Amino acid sequence: MGKVHVFNAGPCLLPQQVIDNAAEALKDFKGTGVSVLSxxxxTKEWEATMEECRSLWKELLNIPDTHEVLFLGGGASMEFLYVAMNYLEKKAAYLETGVWAKKALKEAKGLGEAYAIASSADRNYSYIPKGFEIPTDIDYLHITTNNTIYGTEIREDIDCPVPLIADMSSDIMSRPVDVSKYALIYGGAQKNVGPAGVAFAIVNKESLGKVSRYIPTMLDYRTHIDKLSMFNTPPVFPIYVMNETLKWLKGMGGVEAIHKIDVKKAELLYSEIDRNPLFVGTAAVEDRSIMNVCFVMAPGYEALQDEFLAFSKTRNIVGIKGHRSVGGFRASIYNACTVEDVQALVDCMQEFENLKK
Structure with missing residues (x-):
C-alpha cells in the first residue's frame, strides 16, 4: 500500500529507528535476556537508561543546574494538579488559550484563587492574547505554549516578573527554550518525545517549598526529585522509548536543527493552505503553530469536507481529521514527521483541487 503518512495529534508519529530499537528491547533489553517490559x-541497566534519558534532556535543552528533570505517570492532566499543589499559595493567573489551558485553570480553582489573566475564547481560541499586564502579586503565571486543538503557539520565552509555568506538551523539543526563565516546564511525552504513558517535568528546585498547605507525598515534586523519579515504579517502557527518541533527536543535530526542519514543514503546508482556493486556515496568521496546522474547507466548499477526508485516505494520509470540538482538518507535524510526509499532504490537496475545478 506504500508509505503511510501519519499526522495524528497524539500519540505521535515516532522515528522508525526508535520503533525498531523498541521492538528489539521488547525481546531483550541491553543483552540481559529479559524484555524491557519485565x-x-x-537493575543497573535500567538505572543507566534513566540517567541517560535525564542527561539527554539536559543536553538538548541546555537545562541549567538549577533545574531537575522528572519522569512521572498521569500525563499532563495530572500535572495540572501538581502545579496548583506545589505553587498556589494565595492566587495564580492563567493565560486561557484553549481547552487544555482551561482545564489547567479548573484544577487550580479547586485549590485556591485562580483566574484567567486574558483569554481568546471570544474567537474560539484562534489567536494568542497580547498586551495583557502581568501583576506582581500572584504566585505564578501559567501558559500553554502550543494549543493542539486550535493550532496556535507561543514561540518565544516571555519575560515574566513572577514564576512562569508552562505546559509544553506539544511543542517541547521543537525549538530552543531558555529554561532559566521558567519555574516549571511540563507536559505529556506523546506529542513529540515518546509514547503515551509518561509525563516530563523540568523543575527549578528553588521554586519549591513556598506553599503552606500539606502536599500529598505523591504530588510533591520534591518527592520525585529526591528519589530520581523512582519513588514508585516508573513507567519503564515509555521512558525507554523516550530515551531512544532523544537519541534520535541528538543524531538529527539537536533542537536547533530540528527547529529549522519544523519551520520548513510548516511553511510548506501553510503556503498551500493560503494558495489553494478550497481551503482556509483557522488560526491568526501571526500565531500559527508549527506543530499543529488547523484548516477547514473554504466558504462555499464546506460540503466537500467528508469527501476530502475520504480522498486523503486513498493517498495514505492518516490522522488529519480536526478535533471533534472544532471540525475541519488538523495536520500534526511533530518532529518525526518528515518534509516528505508534508509534501504528500500538499500533493493530495492539489490533486483534490484539480478534481474539483
Missing part, C-alpha cells in the same frame, strides 16, 4: 527498575 526488567526491574532497580
Amino acid at each position: 526488567i526491574s527498575h532497580r
Whole structure:
C-alpha cells in the first residue's frame, strides 16, 4: 500500500529507528535476556537508561543546574494538579488559550484563587492574547505554549516578573527554550518525545517549598526529585522509548536543527493552505503553530469536507481529521514527521483541487 503518512495529534508519529530499537528491547533489553517490559527498575541497566534519558534532556535543552528533570505517570492532566499543589499559595493567573489551558485553570480553582489573566475564547481560541499586564502579586503565571486543538503557539520565552509555568506538551523539543526563565516546564511525552504513558517535568528546585498547605507525598515534586523519579515504579517502557527518541533527536543535530526542519514543514503546508482556493486556515496568521496546522474547507466548499477526508485516505494520509470540538482538518507535524510526509499532504490537496475545478 506504500508509505503511510501519519499526522495524528497524539500519540505521535515516532522515528522508525526508535520503533525498531523498541521492538528489539521488547525481546531483550541491553543483552540481559529479559524484555524491557519485565526488567526491574532497580537493575543497573535500567538505572543507566534513566540517567541517560535525564542527561539527554539536559543536553538538548541546555537545562541549567538549577533545574531537575522528572519522569512521572498521569500525563499532563495530572500535572495540572501538581502545579496548583506545589505553587498556589494565595492566587495564580492563567493565560486561557484553549481547552487544555482551561482545564489547567479548573484544577487550580479547586485549590485556591485562580483566574484567567486574558483569554481568546471570544474567537474560539484562534489567536494568542497580547498586551495583557502581568501583576506582581500572584504566585505564578501559567501558559500553554502550543494549543493542539486550535493550532496556535507561543514561540518565544516571555519575560515574566513572577514564576512562569508552562505546559509544553506539544511543542517541547521543537525549538530552543531558555529554561532559566521558567519555574516549571511540563507536559505529556506523546506529542513529540515518546509514547503515551509518561509525563516530563523540568523543575527549578528553588521554586519549591513556598506553599503552606500539606502536599500529598505523591504530588510533591520534591518527592520525585529526591528519589530520581523512582519513588514508585516508573513507567519503564515509555521512558525507554523516550530515551531512544532523544537519541534520535541528538543524531538529527539537536533542537536547533530540528527547529529549522519544523519551520520548513510548516511553511510548506501553510503556503498551500493560503494558495489553494478550497481551503482556509483557522488560526491568526501571526500565531500559527508549527506543530499543529488547523484548516477547514473554504466558504462555499464546506460540503466537500467528508469527501476530502475520504480522498486523503486513498493517498495514505492518516490522522488529519480536526478535533471533534472544532471540525475541519488538523495536520500534526511533530518532529518525526518528515518534509516528505508534508509534501504528500500538499500533493493530495492539489490533486483534490484539480478534481474539483
